[in-house]
Amino acid sequence: MASSRTARETATTGLYGSRIGTTVGRTALTEFIGTAILVFVGTGTAVASAATGQATYDSLAVVLAFGFTLTALAAAFGHVSGCHLNPAVTLGLAVTRRFPWPAAGAYVVAQLAGGVAGVAATWAVFGAAARDQGQLGATVPLGGISAGQAFLAEALVTFVLVLVVVSVATDDRAQAAIAPVAVGFALAAGIFVAGPLTGGAVNPARAFGPDLLAGQLSSLWIYLLAPTVGGVLAAVVYDRLLAAGEPPEA
Numbered sequence: 001m002a003s004s005r006t007a008r009e010t011a012t013t014g015l016y017g018s019r020i021g022t023t024v025g026r027t028a029l030t031e032f033i034g035t036a037i038l039v040f041v042g043t044g045t046a047v048a049s050a051a052t053g054q055a056t057y058d059s060l061a062v063v064l065a066f067g068f069t070l071t072a073l074a075a076a077f078g079h080v081s082g083c084h085l086n087p088a089v090t091l092g093l094a095v096t097r098r099f100p101w102p103a104a105g106a107y108v109v110a111q112l113a114g115g116v117a118g119v120a121a122t123w124a125v126f127g128a129a130a131r132d133q134g135q136l137g138a139t140v141p142l143g144g145i146s147a148g149q150a151f152l153a154e155a156l157v158t159f160v161l162v163l164v165v166v167s168v169a170t171d172d173r174a175q176a177a178i179a180p181v182a183v184g185f186a187l188a189a190g191i192f193v194a195g196p197l198t199g200g201a202v203n204p205a206r207a208f209g210p211d212l213l214a215g216q217l218s219s220l221w222i223y224l225l226a227p228t229v230g231g232v233l234a235a236v237v238y239d240r241l242l243a244a245g246e247p248p249e250a
Contacts, residue, residue: 014081014082014093014098014099015078015082015083015084015089015093015165015169015170016074016078016079016082016083016169016176016179016180017078017079017176018078018079018080018081018082018083020082020099020100020103024102024103024106024107026080027080027081027082027103027107028081028103028106028107028109028110029110030077030080030081030083031081031083031084031085031107031110031111031114032110032111032113032114032117033077033114034073034077034081034083034085034114035085035086035110035111035114035115035118035205035206036114036115036117036118036121037069037073037118038066038069038070038073038085038114038118038206039114039115039117039118039119039122039205039206039209039210040118040119040121040122041065041066041069042062042065042066042069042137042206043118043119043122043136043137043210044065044121044122044125044126044137045057045061045062045065046062046065046134046137047122047126047129047130047133047134047135047136047137048126048134049134050129050130050133050134051126051127051129051130051133051134052126052129053129059195059196062137062191062195063188063191063192063195063200064188066187066188066191066206067184067185067187067188067191068184069184070085070180070183070184070187071180071181071183071184071185072180072184073085074169074179074180074183074184075180078169078179078180081107082099082169084107084111085111085114085203085205086111086161086162086202086203086204086205086206086227086231087107087108087111087112087203087204087205087227087228087231088158088161088162088203088204088227088228088230088231088232089161089162089165089231090104090107090108090111091104091108091228091231091232092162092166092231092232092233092234092235092236093166093170093235095232095235095236096166096235096236096238096239098166098170098235098239111204111205112204112205112208112209114205114209115205115206115207115208115209115210116208116209116212116213117209118209119136119137119209119210119213120209120213122136122137123136123213131213131214135210135214135216136210136213136214137199137210138199138207138210138211138214138216139198139199139200139201139206139207139210139211139216139219139223140198140199140211140216140218140219141197141198141199141219141222142196142197142198142199145197145198147219147222149197150197150198150219150222150226151222151225151226152226153193153194153197153198153226154194154198154201154202154222154223154226154227154230155226155227155229155230155233156193156230157189157190157191157193157194157200157202157230158190158202158203158226158227158228158230158231158234159230159231159233159234160186160189160190160234161183161186161187161190161202161231161234162230162231162234162235163234163237163238164182164183164186165183165186166234166235166238166239167238167242168182168183169183171243187202190202198222198223201223201227202227203227204223204224204227204228207220207223207224208220208223208224211223
């Protein structure tokens with residue numbers, strides 16, 4: 001069971017059975033590429049209608065774009081870097097000593113840079129209208145939503161996502177084959193809930209790039225801090241309270 005792992009196993013085994021080595025250059029590059037792809041597909045779907053002047057997609061398409069893309073990336077890159085693609089995941093794992101802090105710093109930088117690169121690709125593909133009409137898919141609290149409500153929404157949905165991630169991707173008892181699907185579904189569920197309130201970032205890197213390049217900076221602190229709080233809390237709850245649980249004997 002997960003609670004009986006040795007310190008060495010915890011320190012060297014990452015998400016989806018990936019191995020944590022002494023150098024992080026290539027794995028950080030994988031995080032950069034994966035985050036860029038996730039943000040490009042998601043924001044590209046979000047701005048398509050505004051940028052083309054056609055009713056191409058609706059909010060459901062955006063939810064599915066992010067969820068399906070994360071599922072595919074987790075299956076493709078999980079064994080390479082652990083496919084965090086989200087600073088809230090990385091920092092949650094680091095706080096619970098499931099990931100080394102020096103590598104966590106490199107991952108977070110790579111993820112934030114990937115968010116910028118991904119939305120820059122969206123801007124390049126869809127042109128000026130992607131920013132002028134579509135705001136590059138930037139996440140901002142919708143009208144009538146207070147900063148406190150937005151913070152709570154982003155923290156809660158990220159809590160759900162990271163709880164699923166650490167449960168299915170770090171615990172040997174979980175079915176490895178279903179882990180990417182569960183994680184993708186959890187992201188989609190989070191965007192379903194938070195989308196009408198905050199745009200549904202559920203990821204500081206997803207918010208950082210679009211908000212930065214679109215000039216939507218006044219609420220960016222919410223999307224950097226709230227998911228991080230939710231993600232760290234989820235990792236701690238699973239590590240301290242849930243990981244050692246077993247069904248009662250008949």
